[in-house]
Amino acid sequence: CPCGRRRCCVRGLNVYCCF
Numbered sequence: 001c002p003c004g005r006r007r008c009c010v011r012g013l014n015v016y017c018c019f
Helices: none
Strands: 008-011 014-017
Touching: none
Parallel strands: none
Antiparallel strands: 008 014
């Protein structure tokens, strides 16, 4: 994932950057 220093979180079918 293009999250930079943040890790990638997966919730169901959604993939996003962890806050």
